Amino acid sequence: MTAxxxxxxxxxxxxxxxxIAGAWYFIAPPDAAPIALSGYIEGTTxxxxxxxxxxxxxxxxxxxxxLKRCVEAPEQEGGVAPAFRIKxxxxxxxxxxxxxxxxxxxxxxxxxxxxxxxxxxxxxxxxKDHTPLEVVVHSGATAxxxxxxxxxxx
Numbered sequence: 001m002t003a004x005x006x007x008x009x010x011x012x013x014x015x016x017x018x019x020i021a022g023a024w025y026f027i028a029p030p031d032a033a034p035i036a037l038s039g040y041i042e043g044t045t046x047x048x049x050x051x052x053x054x055x056x057x058x059x060x061x062x063x064x065x066x067l068k069r070c071v072e073a074p075e076q077e078g079g080v081a082p083a084f085r086i087k088x089x090x091x092x093x094x095x096x097x098x099x100x101x102x103x104x105x106x107x108x109x110x111x112x113x114x115x116x117x118x119x120x121x122x123x124x125x126x127x128k129d130h131t132p133l134e135v136v137v138h139s140g141a142t143a144x145x146x147x148x149x150x151x152x153x154x
Contacts, residue, residue, distance in 0.1 A: 037139035043146030044081035052076040054100035059093040090139040097148040116150040
């Protein structure tokens with residue numbers, strides 16, 4: 001009798017495993033697209049002045065216009081630039097900064113300061129290219145050294 005009970009339990013276990021495996025196949029089939037994992041974009045803010053006013057730094061997706069992540073960077077006096085770190089889904093982004101409150105500087109609007117070719121060229125007068133650069137973020141990785149400092153083109 002014990003041998004029959006053991007066989008029945010074993011067959012029942014195998015059937016249960018088959019049912020769970022089959023259900024998993026229909027929930028997440030093998031050819032399903034993987035879920036995009038997150039990564040980070042980090043860098044510092046800058047402003048053409050003796051201090052860095054409070055800013056909002058945003059990463060906007062180059063492929064999904066609805067995907068934009070922003071963080072605040074505090075005001076900073078002296079030579080220390082405020083750091084930022086933005087968590088985003090893996091993908092390609094353009095990064096820009098805006099003034100948190102333009103009226104603090106007597107402005108009616110902020111404009112956008114992109115991480116651009118002008119920044120990587122060294123802010124020289126001979127640098128004419130203000131094209132925003134694309135930042136590629138891989139799952140689990142950090143794209144660092146991003147400087148949205150190009151306030152010279154609106």
